[in-house]
Amino acid sequence: MTDRYTKTAVILHWLIALLIFAAFPLGLYMHGLPLSPTKLRLYSYHKWIGVTVFLFAVIRVFWRSTHRPPLLPDAMLRWEKIAAESVHYLLYTLIFIVPITGWLMSSAKGFQTVWFGVLPLPDLVGKNKALGDLLQELHEMFNYIMLGLVIAHVAAAIKHHFIERDDILTRMIPFLDKKS
Secondary structure (H helix, E strand, O other): OOOOOOHHHHHHHHHHHHHHHHHHHHHHHHHOOOOOHHHHHHHHHHHHHHHHHHHHHHHHHHHHHHOOOOOOOOOOOHHHHHHHHHHHHHHHHHHHHHHHHHHHHHHHOOOOOEEOOOEEOOOOOOOOHHHHHHHHHHHHHHHHHHHHHHHHHHHHHHHHHHHHOOOOHHHOOHHHOOOO
């Protein structure tokens, strides 16, 4: 068993994280704009990011299923290990659910998703205003849940690095490892 993540796992982690860090504030910003070409362009960018997150998530889950992650440190308490594994499981779940609810919402609201303006994706449901409104609420709720989990995830990593002084953070950010 290795004591760090593979380079592929690290790259996928940070690509997905950066895309989410771009999509979330973009979603907040564009939502309140009046209807305009700029708003429509920003919605397209937001959708492109979401589809890309979904595709990277598929690759990441496949990679993780074939490459076991490093074990958590023995010094971690049982509840900390359960919490870490639960947060990871929920984050993996949300990196699928958030893009899917966005795609479903776009379909229900009658706006096809066209990845990078080139590849039209099929509508997953027919146009239905009530369903679109419900999916919008779910999409927003899942995004805020993800935000809370990401904050907990980052806080735990920082705690482990600066307080516990273990190798949790260096396994995902190898250049921080003074042993390398």
